[in-house]
Amino acid sequence: MQDLNLRYLYEAAKLGSMRAAADSLGVAVSSVSRQISQLESELGIGLIEHGRRNIKLTETGVLLIEHFSEQLRLNEAFDARLSDIKGLRTGRIHLAIGEGFIGQPLSNLLIRFNAKHPGLFIDVHMSASSNEVVRLVAEDDVHLGLVFQSSEDPRIRVLASVRQPLCAVMNAGHPLAAHKSLKLADLKSHRLCLPEPSLRTRQLLRTAESIEGVSLQPSVTSNSITLLKSLVQSGEFFTLLPVLAVSKEVENRQFAAVPIVSSALQDAAVQLICRLGRRLPPAPLRMLDALTAYLEASGATIDLSGIVKETPTKP
Amino acid sequence: MQDLNLRYLYEAAKLGSMRAAADSLGVAVSSVSRQISQLESELGIGLIEHGRRNIKLTETGVLLIEHFSEQLRLNEAFDARLSDIKGLRTGRIHLAIGEGFIGQPLSNLLIRFNAKHPGLFIDVHMSASSNEVVRLVAEDDVHLGLVFQSSEDPRIRVLASVRQPLCAVMNAGHPLAAHKSLKLADLKSHRLCLPEPSLRTRQLLRTAESIEGVSLQPSVTSNSITLLKSLVQSGEFFTLLPVLAVSKEVENRQFAAVPIVSSALQDAAVQLICRLGRRLPPAPLRMLDALTAYLEASGATIDLSGIVKETPTKP
DNA sequence: GGGCAGGTTGCGGCAAACGCAATGCAGTTC
DNA sequence: GAACTGCATTGCGTTTGCCGCAACCTGCCC
Known part of the structure; x- marks a missing residue:
């Protein structure tokens, strides 16, 4: 039982005729007729009264349309939530940092970020060691990590690096x-x-x-x-x-x-890292921008090569 | 956004790998991979963490799976209601009759029928005239009609006929x-x-x-x-x-x-009629059997030619 | 660093959906 | 009541999208 066939029946029922539905959906009438017939076959029960000029739903047909409407509502609710994520109105950001980063500058960054994106939830996980940060990043438990002079783990990509003697x-x-x-x-x-x-x-x-x-x-x-x-x-x-x-x-x-x-x-440096090849969701991507700016403000060289942005098309 | 693609993602997330999902669904791994990728393209956002050995959902992926689960629940609820209809555990039957039919025999029939199918709702609409009955039948406002010597309306099919001088x-x-x-x-x-x-x-x-x-x-x-x-x-x-x-x-x-x-x-006769070409749902079909038996019990000739039964395949 | 297990991608095949056009059918008009 | 109109259905050739196979790439473990 697909969405597709249901949409045809739904439209036909709403508009009162298959022709109107076909026009509205931009398909041929025959498709509408066939999809409805097929739906009846699949369910093993009649959905419309055949042999009439105008569409009239059977009892089951009415039930099915109600069911479809509920499904539509559900989909719309999901679309809304999806749009919230994409519009940065909601989302979760998971950060792992060493204890050394905790302080006023980071707090200020979080405060400013939260003011700009009040819907975004941020978890800052303080790890006892940089190795722990690297592990969390490598295993996708967090989106981004801030480490002091990270190791050369092959699973890690360094997004930004700031000299920090x-x-x-x-x-x-x-x-x-x-x-x-x-x-x-x-x-x-x-x-x-x-x-x-x-x-x-x-x-x-x-x-x-x-x-x-x-x-x-x-x-x-x-x-x-x-x-x-x-x-x-x-x-x-x-x-x-x-x-x-x-x-x-x-x-x-x-x-x-x-x-x-x-x-x-x-030559020691602070590094902003993420897992190699990871495509970040919108919210963490925005946090990445903020963190990059934060590091830039620390006044050292930034290496931004190879940042992987989240896009529908593959890189 | 189809059910199909979602089922693949759902299974992959549940089982932890695309291969397991493919085996479980009886399809090739490539299909699973492609459907998930396509879903990501359609939604414009990542659903799983790519470049790993095992499947891990993103925040959006989790949301989508939850959405799909709700959709599944909804579908199951509908299937249950559909099965009720097909199993005659629920359904509506609309009858139109002339006043002359009201009496103990019909009442007994309804009582017996209701005892056998307690979930079926029956509406017996008494019409002031046979013409009214014919109109209700022809316009699908009722499933079946009982008339005394119906007219020769071309839209009407006579399902059973009993001499009733x-x-x-x-x-x-x-x-x-x-x-x-x-x-x-x-x-x-x-x-x-x-x-x-x-x-x-x-x-x-x-x-x-x-x-x-x-x-x-x-x-x-x-x-x-x-x-x-x-x-x-x-x-x-x-x-x-x-x-x-x-x-x-x-x-x-x-x-x-x-x-x-x-x-x-x-030569006057009582006739059980429905609209020409109409395929009756399960419940009215059962009522048709009962009414036919009722008329048979009246002890006259029954004409059962041309009864259209509800079947998935066209007659 | 080689093997293994899992994901991705290119290619050819096939089934489902489509559009077009012919047909059938109900209701209307003259 | 016969032609007509508007709608639904059906047959047929075409297109699209999904699938399986196989090759390839990539983590991960030894």
Whole structure:
């Protein structure tokens, strides 16, 4: 039982004749007649009174038309919801980020985005590690991910990349705060807390350590950046973090962020990622724009090559 | 947006892969893939996450599947109602009859029929004249009609015909009641009431009058047979009616029905009619059987030629 | 990095739907 | 009541869309 045949019967019943229905539908009368007959065969019961000039539905015919009308209503409701999705009036956006991205800039972005698209639901999933973010992205559990220096996972496409050097971060009153720049070796003399080895920041640091031939010994590690910042705030510890993670405190003159002279740490970057080959729905696509602008505003080079947009036709 | 494509997507989503869906549906994998792709093109939005091993629906895909499930429920509800109609568990039967048919035999028939098919609704429309019955039948306002000696309307098919002579009907104590048979001329000496000229009974009588060369003058006419019977019951009047209309009173020995020697009146018949070429739905078809049996029980010749039964294939 | 399992794409075949035209049929007009 | 008009039905050749097969591509697992 198809929509098609039903539409013919529906139109014929509404307009009172097969001819009118055929004209209205832009098909030949014979098609209308045949489709109705076929429908009767399939259902095994008469739907219209045959052998008359005008169409008159049987009891079953009336029932079927009512059924079809309900079906139409259902379809219209769905079309409306679909149009909402396409018009960005509704939709879900799933983001995965490292803890380091949580802060005023991201909050501002979300606030502005929500003001512009009040119907869009956004879930920001904070992951304990970049690997977790990558996994979520690769398995389509989230649309987009924000990671610090992502790995070279073949399933991942980097949509935008912003240089985000790792800096030494300390309380404004800390002895190291006076320096314009620091070498890795300069850091050994103060008490250090660091992210856990599972975090990308730490892995990056390990690379730099081996290049520079310096080995740093943290007194405390944690996967909670909030905890690290708390330790830094006390003045007892300093740590290594991307500026992004402490932008608010630096702006407040509460913290100082001192660049470290090390190519490995200077070339570090924040990356906006999605699964390779994934076509994003309208809402996440719009979020992608916003995030790209957000990263651009961070003032570094953006690599936008190879963004896959959602289109009806295949790329 | 067809049912077909949706079923493919539905099955693929349910089973988790296109191959499983293809096996389950008995089609090639390529068909499933193509139908889903086409659906995405039509809707202009992605429904599944492409470039993965297993099927995963997008937000829109989930929505669409939910929509399809609702559609399925709707279709099942309709199928159930359709099956009720075909299984005679529900349905409407519209009958048109002349007043003369109202009485115990018809009531018994309806009671028995209703006991056998409690779900079937029956409307018995009493018409003031046979012409009215014929019109209702011809215009598909009723399924079947019971008339006394119907006209030769070309739109009408006679499904069954039972001889039902017109008799002189009088109170058991009436002078005419003693006769075994009467001639038209014998009737002139008593007070007569008759149906109105619009009724078929009366038209039949007119034919007989002209053949026999006798003219009867009724003192009272009415289109209400109940009124005529009431007049007869008083003993003052006698009338002319088919036996059927007074079968109960005759059985009770309250009335007498005396045959009239006149070929025109003897050949009179009760006819079960429907519109020419009409295919009756299941319920009225069953009623047709019952009515035919009812007429058969009246003990006269039945003409069953040319009954059109409801079948999927054309006759 | 080779094999496996699953999805996509190109191609030829076939069935369903279509349009056209002839026919049948009901109701109307003269 | 006969021709006519408007509608539905049917037969036939054409077109369209779906299908299966097979080759190919792509993740994913060993």
